[in-house]
Amino acid sequence: MAGMRKKLGAVVIGLATMSLTLTACGGGGSDSSGGGGGSDGDAIDTSTATGEVNYWLWDSNQLPAYQKCADAFHTANPNVTVKISQFAWDDYWNKLTNGFVAGDAPDVFTDHLSKFGEFANQDQLVDLDPTLAKDGINVNQYQPGLADLWKSQDGKRYGLPKDFDTIGLFYNKKYVDDAGIKESDLANLAWNPQDGGTYEKVIAHLTMDTSGRRGDEPGFDKSKVKVYGLGLDGNSGGPNGQTQWSMYTGSTSPAWTATDKNPWGTHYNFDQPQFQTTITWFKSLIDKGYMPSVAAVTGQTESTIFGAGKYAMVTNGSWSTNALFDTKGIETGLAPTPIGPSGKRSSMYNGLADSIWIGSKNKPAAAKWVEYLASPDCQNIVGDAAIVFPAIPSATDKAIAAWKAKGIDVTPFTNQVTDKTTFLFPITDHASEIYNLMLPALDNVLSGKADVSSLTEVNNQINQLFQ
C-alpha cells in the first residue's frame, strides 16, 4: 500500500512537472488570425478616418518627437487620436508577434528591414500602394533607394520610410589630442586587410596599457590594456556586422556584398576570400590588444564603455550620435569610416518605416497616420529634434542644421549618402534563423575557437535554407 502510494505520488508530481515545463511554451490556441480587413488589395478610404490609432516604436529617444507629431496630427484631424506605446527592442518583436496571434497588435508600428519580409510572407501587413496612389502620395520624395526597400518580393509595398542611418567613426577628442593626432587626419584614414593601413596605425597609437605604453611602442602589455584604440559593439555582429565590420567588408576590392542581390537575395557570400581576409584582419586587432575580445564585451552597450573612457574610437550608427556625444566628462568627435582597398569609404545604409497591421480594426485612421508620419509635416518635427535623419531630404537637412546648432557636425554620416558610398542592409528570407546561425559562428572565429574558413561551412548551411 505504501509502495503504491509512493508511486502514485511520484506520478502526480511528474504530471505537475510536465505541465509546468510544457505550458511555458504551449502557445495560445488560435486559428490563422489576420482576417480583419481582408480587402488588402484595395485602397483604404482615408477620408473617413476617425477614432483611435495604436502606434508602437522601440526607441525611447524618439518618443518625444513622435508624440509631437501625434499632437500635431490630432490638431489637424480632431477626429483621430494616436496612442503611442514604446517597448525596448528586445521585447518589441516578441510582443508584436504575440499581438499578431492574439489579435491585439497595434494598428501601426515601426518596422525594421530585417523583420518585414517574414511579416509580409505571413500576410500580416497591409499593401500600401493602392491607398498611396489614391491619396496622391509621392513615394519618390525620400532619400534615394529608401522607399523601394519596403517592396516585398511580390512587388507590394509594406512600409513608408521614416528615417535612415549610416555608420561613422566616433572618437574621444582628449585621447586623440594626447596622442598627437590631428582631428583632420582622422577624416582621411585608409585601411587594408594586409597591414591595416593608416587606420590601424592610428588605432595602435591610441591604444594604451596601464603603464602608459602605447600599442605601437615596444613593451606594450596587451593583457593590461587601459584604453582600447577601437571598441567592439557587444558581439561579432552576426551576418550583417552593421556597427562592427560592415564598413570594411563594404570597401574591399574586389567588392564584396553579403548576398547575390539585395533586397531578396537567395545566396550568401560568407565563403568569399575578400570577406574572410577582412574578418581575419579584424580579428588581428583583438589579437594585438587594440580591440577588446568578444568575451570582454558580451552583452555590453558600446556607448556605455565609450562613456567610461575605455575606448579611443568606436564605429557606430548615426542613431547613437546623441548617446555618444551627451556623455558627461567626455568630448566626442565624429569622422567618416575609413577608405578601403576599393578607393572609397563605405557605410551600411539602413532605414525604418511604418507599417499597418492587416488585423487593424481602424484602417482608415491607420493609413492616414502612416501618410502623416511619412510626410514633411511630421519628418520636419523629427528633424528639428536632432535624433535621427528623417527620410525626406529637406527634413534631413533640418536634422543636420539642428545638430549643427548643438555643435555637432553630422555630415560624415550624410556624405556617405550624397557621395553614394552606401550599400543596403541585406534583406533576405530566414533573417532570424541566419542571424542565430552566423552570430555564434562569427563569435567563435573572433575568439580564436574556430578558423575563419569554418564560415564556409556555415555559409553552406545558410544557403541550404533557400533550397
Next chain:
Amino acid sequence: MSAATADVATGTNASGAGATQGAGRRPRRSDLGVALLFILPALFGFVVFYLYPTFRGIYFSLTRYNVLGKPHFIGFGNYTKLFADPLFWNAMKVTVEYVVLNIVFQTILAVAIGVLMQRLTKSTAVRAVILLPFLISNVIAALLWFLMLDFQVGIINEMLAGLGLDRVTFFGGDATAIPTIAAVNVWRHMGYTALLVFAGLQTIPDYVYEAAAVDGSTEWRSFWRITLPLLRPILALVLVITVTGSFQIFDTVSVTTRGGPGSATRVIQYYIIQKGFQEGQFGYASAVSMILFIILAIIAVVQLRLLRAGESDLS
C-alpha cells in the same frame, strides 16, 4: 509554479493519510460529491491552464507551425531533426552543466544555512536578511551582477586590476560564463531554499537531539546521523522543485549574455524561445519542450524514488 508542485505533493500525502484513517469507517457516498465540488475550481484551472496547453504542445511538436499560419502535421519530423541538431545538444550540455553547478552549491549552502539557523538562532531578523536576495527581482539581480562583473567597467574587475591581478571575463568567457550565471542564481535562491530546509528542520523533534546529546554525540555526528536522514522527505521535495526550476533557467541568460559568446550560454529554454518566438518555428520549439519535459519527468520520478519522498523515518 513551485507552489503548484508543493500543493500536489502535500495533496498526495493528505489523501494518503485520509485513506488510512478512513479504513475503519464505512465509506459515505455523500462525501464524494462534496469533495468533487471542492476540487472543481482547482481542477478547472489545472485543465484549462495546464492540461489543455500540454496536449496542444504535444500536438504542435508533431507539426510545422509558425503561429500565424495553420499547423501542418509532419509526424516525428521535428524529433528526427532535433536529434541531428548540434545546437540542441549543445544547449542540453550547457543546461546540464548549469543545473549541476547550481543545484550542488545551492543545496549545500542552503542546508548549511538552514541547520545553522536551527541550531544557533531563531531570530526572525536573521531569517529576513537571508531571504533578502530572493526578494530582488531576478532580472534586477542579474543586471546588477552583470554590471559589477563587467570586464571593463565592473567594480569587481576594477578591484582585481587594482590589486595587480588579471581581469576576468566572468560573463563572457567560455569557461566562466555558465559558472558565473550559476553563482548569481545560487546567491539569489539559497536563502529561499534555506528557509524551506529550515521549515523541514522544525519537524524534527528536539528530544531526538537531546537523546543524542545524552549519548555523547557531537553536533557534527548529529547532523549526519539525525538531521540529514530525517530531513530527507523535505530535501526530496526541495530538490524536485529546484532541479525543475534550474533546468528552466532563462531570465538571467536573457538579460545578460543572450546565449553568447558563441553558444556558450545558449541554455535549452533560451533555445526554445529563439526557435519559437524569434525564428517562428513553433513546432520545432514545442518538440524541444517535449524533450525537456520527458527529461524532467524522469528526473523527478527517479529523485523521488531514490529519496523515498513519501516516507519519513520519524514514525
